[in-house]
Amino acid sequence: MQRIAILGSTGSIGTQSLEVVRANADIFEVELLTAANNWELLARQAIEFQPSAVIISQGEHYDKLRSALSNEPIKVYAGAEAIEQEVVNPAIDTVITAMVGFAGLAPTVAAIKAGKKIALANKETLVVAGELIIPLSLKYNAPIIPVDSEHSAIFQCLVGEQSPIKRLIITASGGALRDLPPEELEKVTIQQALRHPNWTMGAKITIDSATMVNKGLEVIEAKWLFGVEHTDIEVVIHPESIIHSFVEFHDGALKAQMGTPDMKLPIQYALTFPKRLPLDTAPYNPIQPLTFREVDERRYPCLALAYGALREGGTVPCVLNGANEVAVARFLRGEIGYTSIARHIERAMEHFEKEKICSFEQIYELDRRTRLFT
Numbered sequence: 568m569q570r571i572a573i574l575g576s577t578g579s580i581g582t583q584s585l586e587v588v589r590a591n592a593d594i595f596e597v598e599l600l601t602a603a604n605n606w607e608l609l610a611r612q613a614i615e616f617q618p619s620a621v622i623i624s625q626g627e628h629y630d631k632l633r634s635a636l637s638n639e640p641i642k643v644y645a646g647a648e649a650i651e652q653e654v655v656n657p658a659i660d661t662v663i664t665a666m667v668g669f670a671g672l673a674p675t676v677a678a679i680k681a682g683k684k685i686a687l688a689n690k691e692t693l694v695v696a697g698e699l700i701i702p703l704s705l706k707y708n709a710p711i712i713p714v715d716s717e718h719s720a721i722f723q724c725l726v727g728e729q730s731p732i733k734r735l736i737i738t739a740s741g742g743a744l745r746d747l748p749p750e751e752l753e754k755v756t757i758q759q760a761l762r763h764p765n766w767t768m769g770a771k772i773t774i775d776s777a778t779m780v781n782k783g784l785e786v787i788e789a790k791w792l793f794g795v796e797h798t799d800i801e802v803v804i805h806p807e808s809i810i811h812s813f814v815e816f817h818d819g820a821l822k823a824q825m826g827t828p829d830m831k832l833p834i835q836y837a838l839t840f841p842k843r844l845p846l847d848t849a850p851y852n853p854i855q856p857l858t859f860r861e862v863d864e865r866r867y868p869c870l871a872l873a874y875g876a877l878r879e880g881g882t883v884p885c886v887l888n889g890a891n892e893v894a895v896a897r898f899l900r901g902e903i904g905y906t907s908i909a910r911h912i913e914r915a916m917e918h919f920e921k922e923k924i925c926s927f928e929q930i931y932e933l934d935r936r937t938r939l940f941t
């Protein structure tokens with residue numbers, strides 16, 4: 568039995584992870600579920616999956632959650648610190664990091680230090696601190712298996728491969744605004760930006776997909792996961808999101824992993840690698856045309872900012888990420904326009920001096936200062 572913690576169980580990745588668990592109840596059992604505010608869904612999940620513990624990080628919901636589970640043999644905790652304390656429980660084998668944003672870093676560090684297998688969906692963890700996370704996972708023998716669809720695709724292409732990677736080609740849908748004339752981007756509504764053409768995801772990553780910050784974060788994530796320099800990582804727009812990325816080898820051979828857009832596949836594979844379990848997903852139609860486009864930097868200025876942050880290295884990706892999280896939250900609250908997101912990121916990157924990364928405390932402090940500045 569693989570005993571699983573799902574950090575962020577009430578979100579898009581979290582709920583799909585529970586679908587995978589439900590379909591394979593003979594293989595997986597749930598030890599820990601966490602959420603931020605959605606105590607009602609968390610309570611329903613707890614009653615169905617009977618974890619040892621649940622955690623709601625926003626304490627104001629604790630009493631309601633506790634009373635909803637008053638007849639269940641389930642421990643109930645509140646607060647972000649509780650996630651770091653409970654995720655190291657020896658009864659947990661695998662941690663699915665499905666929280667969104669920088670908040671996922673600390674619990675992931677705790678899980679790594681406890682030697683857990685990490686099914687990593689929270690890409691921000693590697694963006695802000697990959698330089699520390701990768702050596703830490705080696706030191707504590709905590710394997711990191713990517714859930715992010717492109718990185719899962721690359722990981723799947725590398726299974727059994729002995730040869731070094733020559734080039735990664737990461738595919739991008741182009742996001743919700745890919746066909747909008749660039750001059751109309753200034754005025755897009757939140758609803759327009761949230762209408763992703765291929766994937767149903769949480770709000771933050773959906774906006775990141777529209778700006779292509781997501782793809783920039785994924786380039787940084789790929790560097791840390793696969794040890795490939797930014798000069799050997801390319802991005803291509805592939806509107807159908809069927810090819811989830813390519814790996815090119817030095818003999819010119821390319822491998823890709825394909826499939827209809829369904830995050831349950833990379834989630835399940837991260838849990839069962841190197842085995843594959845059956846999965847009920849939409850069949851691929853081999854006569855469906857597959858198309859590709861170049862990235863228009865005028866439409867997606869954030870991608871160049873992310874490449875710049877990666878080229879700079881050190882603490883610059885942490886600044887990029889913090890400014891983006893603040894800007895996206897402001898956009899989603901209707902406080903700023905869509906094209907201001909790039910400007911927020913640029914200003915923050917210009918403001919903060921690049922530093923060499925020395926510690927997690929340095930990253931926590933820089934993230935805090937970046938949010939205050941942005």
Ligand SMILES: NC(=O)C1=CN([C@@H]2O[C@H](COP(=O)(O)OP(=O)(O)OC[C@H]3O[C@@H](n4cnc5c(N)ncnc54)[C@H](OP(=O)(O)O)[C@@H]3O)[C@@H](O)[C@H]2O)C=CC1
Nearest residue numbers: 575577578579580602603604605666667670688689768769
């Ligand atoms: N969705 C997708 O298809 C993909 C997502 N990813 C990555 O996976 C991660 C999760 O994305 P997604 O599922 O879309 O996100 P969602 O916004 O759908 O879900 C986020 C989850 O994290 C919880 N959460 C949010 N903020 C905090 C916090 N400060 N402390 C503790 N818990 C918190 C939420 O709780 P609550 O519900 O109570 O708010 C929810 O359970 C992201 O890093 C994303 O980039 C990567 C590839 C694909």
Ligand SMILES: CC(=O)[C@@H](O)[C@H](O)COP(=O)(O)O
Nearest residue numbers: 715716739740741742776781
């Ligand atoms: C499903 C997944 O992995 C997301 O990260 C997805 O890639 C977002 O789509 P974009 O390709 O539009 O960024």
Ligand SMILES: [Mn+2]
Nearest residue numbers: 715716717785
């Ligand atoms: Mn992705």
